[in-house]
Amino acid sequence: MGGEFSRGQRPAWRWLLRGQGWRLGGAVAMAVLAAGVELLPFVLLAQAVNLVLQEPAPSASLLELAGWMALCVLLKYVLYTFAYYLSHVAAYRVLFNTRRALVRHLSWAPLPWLVRLSSGELKRRLIQDVERMEQFIAHHSVECVAALLSPLWAFALLCAVDWRLALCALLPVPLALLAQGWMMRGLEGRLREYAGAVDDLDGATLEYLRNALLMKAFRQDSRSFKRMREALDRYRRLIGRMIALSVPGWSAFTVLLGANVAILFPLGLWLHARGEVGLSDLVLVLILGTGMLRPLLRVARFNSQIQEIIGGVRRFAPLLQWPQPAEGNEQVPQGALEVRFEAVCFSYDGRPVLREIDLCLPAGQMTALVGPSGSGKSTLAWLLGGLLDADSGRVTVGGRPLAAMSDATRAATVGVVSQEAFVFRGSVLDNLLIGRPDASEEQLFTALRVAQAEDFVRALPQGLHTPLDERGVRLSGGERQRIGLARALLAETPVLVLDEATAFADSRTEQRFYRDLRQAWPEQTVLVIAHRLGSVRDAEQIVVLERGVLSDRGQHPQLLERSPLYAQQWRRQFETEQWSIRNRSPQHAVAD
Missing domain, CATH: 3.40.50.300 (P-loop containing nucleotide triphosphate hydrolases)
Incomplete structure (x- = not known):
């Protein structure tokens, strides 16, 4: 698709998301605010540690902090509720408009083009590929914004405490990115092969279901259906290869995102011993620093899923290219024709x-x-x-x-x-x-x-x-x-x-x-x-x-x-x- 398809040379996503920009913009804005509010309880927790260390601990102040924490949790709930409401409404409106457009354009597509597509391929393009957009719009648009903003908010807060500790919290990032690159190598080609295997399996499944009565009459099961057996074997081998290639890189990526604790903890204790970082600040750094990169796991999962979503858009986009036939005055031949x-x-x-x-x-x-x-x-x-x-x-x-x-x-x-x-x-x-x-x-x-x-x-x-x-x-x-x-x-x-x-x-x-x-x-x-x-x-x-x-x-x-x-x-x-x-x-x- 090359990022565009022939509808006035407008970008594909702009066409698909037309009319839903304000809803998605509102959902993203709510997610940005929610990601910031999500960190406030940790700041309040650090203040509570300071109060507990005082003699005697002011219970009224602790209760006030507890109230503020509850208010932050409630505000986070309200923000995410509105964000998901807007993103889900936008998602299902996009699905409705896209399916309606696909059905309309399907009637305009040339017959030879349609004949080349199997029933499994058509099912994938009109149902599964469109359905995947719901995950992207309804969930990923909110979750990934929050997952990207949370580390940034946390880094800004750590810089306010101590810039050295903030930089140390980011040290595993380059190694984690290398592990992700290793995990993602050749992903586009594997996804294309995976899509082909799914198409074959869908087509074989539909054919098997259509002939289920005949198979039953001859006391046969799916193992006797050669096309189904071959499609399942191909799918199993492909999944096995994808797991073997992806799991080591994913495991390294997951471990490295939490590895900064091995640096933050000894460095934080050393700075605290020198009197450069207070105990409450050290608690805040350890809580935020060790968890600040965890949301990037969702971003990494999204990065692999977005390839499937884009691949799906590329598959059904050709259907949206066919223009409506002109309402000309073409005369239908009559009588005996040679x-x-x-x-x-x-x-x-x-x-x-x-x-x-x-x-x-x-x-x-x-x-x-x-x-x-x-x-x-x-x-x-x-x-x-x-x-x-x-x-x-x-x-x-x-x-x-x-x-x-x-x-x-x-x-x-x-x-x-x-x-x-x-x-x-x-x-x-x-x-x-x-x-x-x-x-x-x-x-x-x-x-x-x-x-x-x-x-x-x-x-x-x-x-x-x-x-x-x-x-x-x-x-x-x-x-x-x-x-x-x-x-x-x-x-x-x-x-x-x-x-x-x-x-x-x-x-x-x-x-x-x-x-x-x-x-x-x-x-x-x-x-x-x-x-x-x-x-x-x-x-x-x-x-x-x-x-x-x-x-x-x-x-x-x-x-x-x-x-x-x-x-x-x-x-x-x-x-x-x-x-x-x-x-x-x-x-x-x-x-x-």
Whole structure:
């Protein structure tokens, strides 16, 4: 982040803390006063020692000093109460404003950028990294000011007693700073590695929880979940290294902060024996001097924690960079649109996935992508859906580059349905209307009918108004997929991408879906990825991908003759469909 992110080039903390400056300033001022008041009881204690040494000890004066001490304690309580009140109000207002801004900017972030983030990384940025700011603003802003000011107030008071003793009280500081530097060496790199390990562990935990029912069904625990096991092992090893590197330096730092007593005590006694320091002053020096550096322990802890806080701000700051899309008058293309892939290349982490793809999807026709797993079919579909950006080449829709379209125009032009259908908390109707809030009841049931979902939706207890939760537990996996498919169909985008979106269906239901789709929206340009070749054999164009290369294209009869890969896949599927678990007798075969 470099201390700034792109919001008018204002410093990050100024933007995050905007509107809360007076509260934080008030909290700091109260902390400064409280740190000074905290030392007054020790001064009063020194005076009490003087009184006790008198013969006879004036009890009235001692009671008066006790009253002043109680008043100092009460004043310290009041000051810290107001300081923490102001800092906590500021902290939670900052958290509220930051989370609201992150959620708003998240909807503006480019899809390819979001696709690269795992669920664990998003959770860390939007929840954990933001939550850490509460500790900094609500607690550290008060505690660290008090921890820094207390030694300064104490040093000033010691100088008033005897400057030599005051300087001796500071002698361990250089050694303590060296120990802290030793403890902090390489901390930034370790924290980055730690953040990566936490992201992996969060992602693995979320995946494990989502699949807990499946793991339980097979009597498996977290030790059987390889990703979880590896993430835990990495986290354990990293924590072990961090402890081994940090604990010796931290122990030396802690010991050195209290080591000045070894100098103050003999020097103070020597000066007292010479009559240069009174007994009450010696008591004050020993009490204040031996404890004056202890608050720096909190500062040292804060110094390591602030690195995590700054790292968190750096992680979520990119989300706040995305500007609100302009409300332009960009026209959404209408009618039948031709789609072209022109010399498109794409790679994952340097591994080529698609190579020089030149492909035309004719306007108003269905194109089916087939090929073995890993050949790049889904990647090609995601490029058309705007979920990924090509390394080179371009994708055009209706003659317009897809990359030049705004997110709103792209979403209104290209609809994408994948095998993973997410159902939001709300009613069935709420889920359907996400892409088209003004849809009529007739349009709703047309989309449901084409998606082969009308019958089961009408059979629900409250029909369209039946409540669902975010996992759609009232629905089966196939029913969730049909709701997701109907949601995309309802948007009536000119281009529709179906990435195994009909995996819920048997072959007959899948064929009915494609038939109804072509009848309902005959001008829609459709790109289909399907493993059952029998469902797409009537597509106007079938494209064969093999290892990221477009190996052939044509219609079903043509590809059977000239594409060995397609013919092989077709034969295997045909043989699978004819396969039976029992050996059929010749009589059965004749009867069939």
